[in-house]
Amino acid sequence: MTAAYRAARILTMDPGCPEIVDGCILVDGGRIVAVVPWKEASGPCRDLGDVTLVPGLINAHAHLELSHLAGRFSVGMGFEAWADGLFAALRDQRVSRADVAGAVAAARNSGTCFVADVVGREAVMVRGVLEAEGMGGHLFREVSGRRGLPDFTSADWPGPWSPSVHALYSTAPDLAREAKGWCVSRDLPFSLHLAEAPGENELFLGRGGAFAEFVRARHILPKGFVSPGMSAVAYASELGLLDGRTLAVHCVHIDADDIGILARSGAGVCLCPRSNSRIGVGEASVAALRAAGVPVCLGTDSLASNTDLDLWEELRAVKTVLSSSTPLVELLAMVTLNPAEILGIDGEYGSLQAGRRAAWAILPQDFAA
Ligand SMILES: [Zn+2]
Known part of the structure; x- marks a missing residue:
């Protein structure tokens, strides 16, 4: 009826x-x-x-399995101190289904209808919560390190998912290429954290620095790592990771050459402005990315680095740094059409027209x- x-x-x-x-x-x-x-x-x-x-909003980057860490970290810790705190917190306490359900319900109540969520060991629980709460979702099963891809064929995970790469400083290049190839061969989206931390570029350029020492000391850097001698974005491009089905997440530390690479690749850039501000890693160049024609998307990242999963707050943070003449539909595209196209869900979400799901905000x- x-x-x-x-x-x-x-x-x-x-x-x-x-x-x-x-x-x-x-x-x-x-x-x-x-x-x-x-x-x-x-x-x-x-x-x-x-x-x-x-249209109902699409969160292009979250980590629901960190929902138990809300309010755990102080503002402006810097990436290394925040990451150390995160590792310790994850050793201390495991997330509960109630933590995830509370985060998803709050996101839904603020207008979100779909989330692209990065998961580690809690994929089945997160999917169950999304279904129970009536939230659409794509799960990115994150890989890192040096080993090859897990044997995904043996697993029976409900709902759409594909592998993603944590970051190029934590993942061997062969594994990153393998994960992206897995997605390409199945026409599925791919994601990676890219150019988030200050010092990431210096590491890849072989210049050392505090971040390079941090990832070496914590054994995050894969054994046998060789600096490629280029920026993080150029390295991702060199490895064949950037195309119209990739969400490059953060892209805070990028220059004009990097923006050109991103624009030519067709990759979407998912900005997480409030997470970046809260950790204290810098501010992404949203105006320059938009001017170059990069499809910008928005994500909240997790409650370990954000106060809530409210995408309107993310859009407000972006709006304040853009021209006041920026059309509303272009702002809305960052949380509707742009992520829908990159995630391959534009036949279901991202616009209000015949055949799409009845999901609005x-x-x-x-x-x-
Ligand atoms: Zn993230």
Whole structure:
């Protein structure tokens, strides 16, 4: 049976019909049948009132299995101290299903309908929570170190997933290529943390420094590591990791050459501005990335480095550093269309049009003004 939902304004993110004033979304079986002007609809409807509906938001980078670490770390610790604190906390305490369920429910209540989540050992639990809470998700099963890919064929993991690489300072190049190749051969998305920490570029350029000493001392750096003599972004490109199905996460420490590489590759860059600020690793060049045509996405990262998983707060952080004339639809694309295309879920999420899932969010007043 078709249900109808009326709203004062609907921003569909469908280029063919981007905005409907006094609109109506017709839904059947959890899918959108049509988005039409109210006067064209008929039958009973639920009037949502004087609100603007937008597509449900997509969080392009989170770690739900760190949800028990909310409030554990102080602000501005710097990457190395924060990472040491994280390792200690993970030795101390294991996440519970209730921790993850609470984080997912709060994210859903703030308008998120889909999360690209990096998982280690809690994949089955995280997937179970996502299903129970009615949240869509793609799980990135993170690999690092020197060994080859795990035997994924023997596992029966529910829902969409693919391997991701932790970072190029923690993963041997052969394993990184193997993980990306696994995704390419199955037309699945891939992800890696890239150019997040100050000193990452110096490590790859062979210049040493505090970060290089940190990853060596903690045995994070794979044995036999050889500096490639180029930046982190150039190294990712050299390894064939960047294309239109890759989410390069963070990209804080990049220069004009790196931005050119990212733009030519078609890769999406997932910025996590509040996590970067909270840890104290710097601020990504969102304006320069956008100017180069890089599809920018947004992620919250985890509750170990953020106060909540509210994507509107992430978008507010980005909005403050962009021109005030930046169109609303371009801001919204960072949490709807852009991640939907890179994750390969644009037939399901990212816009409000016939055939997509009936998942929407209400635009906060400060964005509507
Ligand atoms: Zn992360």
